Amino acid sequence: MSSLVNNREEARPVSTNTYFLGIVKQVLSGDTIMVRDRPINGPPPERTIILSNISCGRVARKPSTGVPTGTSEDPFAWEAREFVRTLLIGKEVCYSIETEQPSGRKYGCVYVGKNISGENVALSLVEQGLAEVRKLNPTVAAKNKVYQQLVTAQEQAKSLGKGRWSPNPPVTREILWSVENIRSFFESYKNRPLKAVVENVRDGCSVQVFILPESLNERPNTFVYLTVTMSGIKCPSIRYEDGKIVPDAWGLDALFFTESRLLQRDVTILLESVFNQTFVGSILHPNGNIAELLLRHGLAHCIDWNLNLVSVPGAAEAYKIAERFAKEKRLRVFENYQPTQTAEVHSDSLPTVVPGKIFSGVICEVGNGDNVSIKCSDGVHKFFLSSIRAPRPQSNNKEDDSSAQRGRIRPLYDIPYVFEAREVLRQFIGKQVTAHVDYIQPKTPNTVDERVCATVRADDVNLALALVSKGLASVVRYRNTNDSRSVFYGELLAAEENAQSKGLGMYSKQDAPIHRVADLTGNVAKSRQFLSFLQRAERLDGVVEFVFSASRFRIYIPRETCVITLLLGGIQCPRRGRIGPDGVALPDMPFSNEAYMFVKELCMQRNVEIKVEAMDRVGNFVGYLYMDIPNLSSNEPDINKSSGKKKKKKSTETNVKQKTNLSVLLISQGFGTVHRAPTTERSPHYHDMLKAEEDAKINRCGLWSSDQFVKEWEAEVQNNSDPTVSSGAEDGSLVPLAGLSEYLDDLSELQIDEDGDLKTVINDENIKQLSWKPVQITGISRPSGSQGLRFFAQHLSDACTLVKISQMLNSQSFPSFPSEYCPKKGSLCIACFSLDNCWYRARVIRSSPKSVTVQFIDFGNEEVIDAAEYSSRLSPLPPGSLMQLPPQVKEYRLAFVQLPPDTSDRMFAERAFCDLVENKELRLAVVYESVPCGNESLKPVPAVTLVLPVADHKTSGSSVCPNDIDISESLLSNGLVCVEPIQPQLLKRLPRNLLHKYLDAQALAKKERKNIWRYGDFRTDVEQL
Structure with a gap:
């Protein structure tokens, strides 16, 4: 001064x-x-x-x-x-x-x-x-x-x-420095002219004012202090760091411009929105609109998504004109302005997904409230709805939950309003939509990859707007006004405000809806509880939550509030490629992917009806699925027709739309074959499936177009004795139908000519004689769902190879755990065993952020290694001979033997087995291969007989003595195990001389009520289950 x-x-x-x-x-x-x-x-x-x-x-x-x-x-x-x-x-x-x-x-x-x-x-x-x-x-x-x-x-x-x-008592003001319920205050005074005095200017477009009492419905002489940000524009910001002002370029100029014209002036405020607990509105002065002046002088720029909020008639267009004037003159914030060359580019000419590109297609899948997958002419594209966020977990979740508990969270059912949001989007599945790409969100620590964000419209319906207007999604608030966003951002904000004011969805004052859904997948006990309810219902409405394969689905049943795994009954479909138990990639079977894509497009997240017939041993339900099939071509067989006299009657009911049996449809398209089993033959759909199969053969559809498949199928049908064929299965390793294998106590129950067959078994030179090999048992194998007594064995003939592997691994030092090495499930590595601190070859069988579980492939045992020990106990398997040598341990099971169902009895039997074989040299012979134990669903392993040579009569490794101890017979005679249930057709192909001996041993233990027979014959209860 x-x-x-x-x-x-x-x-x-x-x-x-x-x-x-x-x-x-x-x-x-x-x-x-x-x-x-x-x-x-x-x-x-x-x-x-x-x-x-x-x-x-x-x-x-x-x-x-x-x-x-x-x-x-x-x-x-x-x-x-x-x-x-x-x-x-x-x-x-x-x-x-x-x-x-x-x-x-x-x-x-x-x-x-x-x-x-x-x-x-x-x-x-x-x-x-x-x-x-x-x-x-x-x-x-x-x-x-x-x-x-x-x-x-x-x-x-x-x-x-x-x-x-004055003699009168003085009256002082009552001041409301902060509004407790901002939303309620806004609704009370929205777009109402409020007389105010500007008390402070925070930056060029944000002021603090006193609303005068004459404009309020409050008590007399009450002033309300508000912060108001001008709608439609944004000035350079001013920040305070360590008590010092840090302005953006032209920030102080914008501040002074507004101060010199508005500070402590009488103005009129129009409240138009609420943003981050701050009121947004227009500030009117008798001399004009300050926002327009800021734009004209190049001290602010328009915010496109915010212009829709401006309620002053004609102001939004005036803002754009003022901004255009400043840009042309290159004033202040526009001093480096360069006009962009806008040229219309057709979406088909863009080789990749870029902002501005438009996609047209049909919605084939929806996510959990914020994304959709659209099938376009060039493939399926996933789009996230621009500028919205799906409902999030409540903030009061307990932070001390274990990682296992957190791993079981199901966002669709556990997070409030996610299910409702998904249901809104699910209404658009199968409908034609257009997606306008607004921006591409870069990859963040919380996302797997970058996200393509778009505005998706079905006719005149904006999907994001539909969610926000129902209170089922929130609008993203951007820190930087230059951030890309939806072109309908203003409408989204207005819809969110409306939903908040009406208390819709997430903004409701009532408690959030709770979806207590029982997940039965893989839970045998729970599945058994629900089985009777599901079987009694004629048909149940459901929603297909996921498609695993052409014949395997995850179904949500609203009536029973549960999620089940459903296997299609009466059909076999080709298997899709997958990683086998030994870590080897199994290839796709012919037409497996075509069948999968066909079913996924028809069923994914659609309303269906199901009929549950049975349940398998691992808790999966077997039954039929019915749904509406749109636009079937005329040359396809009429799968809705049924055989018999009712054809003529049904042909006249053209107005009645019947649901299609998916098993019949898949067979008619050549994507599956009829599973010929007693349960299938009893099905009311059996004749429809046979007719559909015959039509597909005649038309050479799908699988029937391959001559090799036709030959294999004809041979299988003629033999009709494959024990591994199963209902709803993609291959022989899946679940067999209940009732195919039966317990027996005497071979006479099967009405087999024992003398002739046994003589054939013993004397026929074509039957392979048992080949005995010396082995040593290294451990018990307990895969989930196993019914047989499985174990790992090393052949003594491979002892030199084992010694060589050990010397190669422990005679040299290996590099410490590389930082870039990520132990993945199925990968080979070397691991240090905790009991002897020696290195052995291993395979990762389970992996989590905190640890990995490895199986030593030359011994069969497993061990858990914590992430903190990776550097000292885990390393990649070095290339060379160690990588090429096969595993030196093999998995077997005892032939004709099944473990008891009771857990404690199982443990007792396994302990007795270990006492018999531990640290001993035994003789092993394979009796039969590729046959599962009883009705189990696991991949079968070779079934063997195992004998312990008598110490006084040691024999060579290729033969045994009559006095040698048969391990299976010993366990059976002590009532620790039972003879497995066997299919009659299978028994014709297996040697029965051992089975005679085993049945006699079982009969003796059963008569004396030993161990598992102490309460009588438990097998009747097992068969009923």
């Missing part, structure tokens, strides 16, 4: 005082005024003047960090401030500085106008009774003429009872 000598205009000097000119920027209180110079190349300097010789009291101040309760207001302090504000704000004044205290406070006189002939502000305050004259030393007071005028004016005010001298 400079004196008049150095300023632009001179004031007439009075006495020895120096006078200054300035413009009143702000009135802090009745006796404190902030004055600034005229701006030159930027915001000007400022000076605060306190009026000499008077006091007006303190104006209330809002709560702050240092003063959490704020400061109270003195009587008549607000009236004094308003008097001075109305008199001086924005006007030029002449002022003097009479004294300056060491603290920096400056005291002086302020006159309205360019010289001291103008109105004395202090004198006017005293005359109105709004200020009190300070008492001075009588000697000093007598010499000060201005002071004498103040004293005289105060006496007159007292005599007239003005202001603070």
Whole structure:
């Protein structure tokens, strides 16, 4: 601030005082005024003047960090401030500085106008009774003429009872510094003109105001303090770091522009929205719209997604025109503006997915509330709905949940409103839509890859808008106004506000809906509890949640509030490629992918009906699935027709749409064959399936187009004795139908010519004689679902190879765990065994972020290695001979033997087996291969007989003695195991000389009620289950 000598205009000097000119920027209180110079190349300097010789009291101040309760207001302090504000704000004044205290406070006189002939502000305050004259030393007071005028004016005010001298009690303001329910306040005053005074300017487009009582429905004399951001525009921001102002380019200029025109001016506020607990609206001044002026001077830019909020008629278009003017002139924030070359580009010419590209197709799958998959002409594309976020878990979830519990979370059912959001999107499956790519979201730590975000529309329905308007999704708030977003962002915000005001969905005051859905997949006990309910129902409505293969589905059943795995009954479908138990990739069978894609497009997330017939041993349900099939071509067989006399009647019912049996449909398309089994033959759909199969053969559809498949199928049907064929199976390793294998106590029950068959078995040279090999048992194998007694064995003929492998692994040092090495399930590695600290070859069979479980492929045992021990106990398998050598241990099971169902009995039997074979050399011979034990669903392993040579009669490895101990016979005679259930057709192909001996041993243990027979024959209960 400079004196008049150095300023632009001179004031007439009075006495020895120096006078200054300035413009009143702000009135802090009745006796404190902030004055600034005229701006030159930027915001000007400022000076605060306190009026000499008077006091007006303190104006209330809002709560702050240092003063959490704020400061109270003195009587008549607000009236004094308003008097001075109305008199001086924005006007030029002449002022003097009479004294300056060491603290920096400056005291002086302020006159309205360019010289001291103008109105004395202090004198006017005293005359109105709004200020009190300070008492001075009588000697000093007598010499000060201005002071004498103040004293005289105060006496007159007292005599007239003005202001603070009034006999009436003073009334101070009631101030609401913060609004508790911002949403309710907004709804009460939305788009209503509110008279206000601007108290502070935070940046070029954000101000803090006092809403005056005459505009409010509150109590009389109540002022409301609000922060309001201008709608439709954005100015350069101003940040505060360590108490210092850090503005963006042109930020201070925008601040000064708004301050010089709005600070402490009377304005009209139109509240138009709420954003991050801040009100958004238009600020109107008698001289014009400040937002338009900021744009025209290049101190702000338009926000396209926010322009829709502007409620002033014609203002949004005026904003765009003003911004265009500033861009053309390259003013301030647009100084480096370069117009973009906008050329219309057809989407077909774009080789990749880029913003602006438009896709058309049919929705084939929807995600959990925020994404859809669209089948387009060039394939299936996944799109996330722009600028919205699906419902999230509640913040009060317990953080101390174990990782296992967190691993079982099912977002669709466990997170409130995700299921409802998915159901809204599911209504659009199969409908034609267009997707306009808005932006591509880069990969983040929480996402697997980058996300293509688009606005998806089905006819006139915006999917994102449909979710937000129902309160089933929230709108993303962007920190940076330049961030890409939906072109309908403004409409999304408006829809969200409407949903909040109506209390819809996530914004409802009621408790969120809870979906207690029982997941029966893989849970045998729970599945058994639900089986009777599912079987009694004629047909159950369901939703296909997932398609595993052409004949395997995950179904959600609303009526029973459960999720099941359903295997299609009566059909065999080709197997898809997968990783086998030994880590070897199994290839796709012919037409497996075609069948899978055909079924997925028809069924995925569609409403269906199911009929449950049975349950397998691992908790999967077997039955039939019915659904509506759209647009079947005329050359396809009429799969809705049934055989018999009802054909003519059904042909006349053209208006009745019947649901199609998916098993029949797949067979008619050549994507499966009829499973010929007693349960299938009893099915009411058996004849329909046979007819569909015959039609597919004639038309050479799918599998029937392969001559090799036809030959294999004809041979299999003719033999009709493959024990591994199963209902709903993709290959022989899946689940057989219940009831195919039966327990027996005597071979005469099967009506087999034992003498002839046994003689054939013993004397026929074509039957392979048992080949005995010396082995050593290394451990028990307990895969889930196993019914047989499985174990690992090393052939003693491979002992040299085992020693060689051990020497190669432990005679050299291996590099520590590489940081880039990631132990994946199925990968080969070397691991250090904890009991002897030696290295062995291993395969990763389970992997988690905290540990891996490895199986030592030369011994069969398993061990868990924590992530903290990776560097010392885990390393990649080095290339070379170690990689090429096959595993030196093999998995077998005892032939004709089954473990008891009771867990404790199983453990006792396994312990007895270990006591018989541990650290002993035994003889092993394979009896038969590729036959599962009983009705188990696991991949079968070779079934063997195992004998322990008698110490006094050691024989060579290729033969055994009659006195040798048969391990299976020993376990059976002690009532520790039982003879497995066997299919009659299978038994014709197997050697039965061992079975005679085993049945006799079992009969003896059963008669003496040993161990598992102590309560009688338990097998009847097992068969019923």
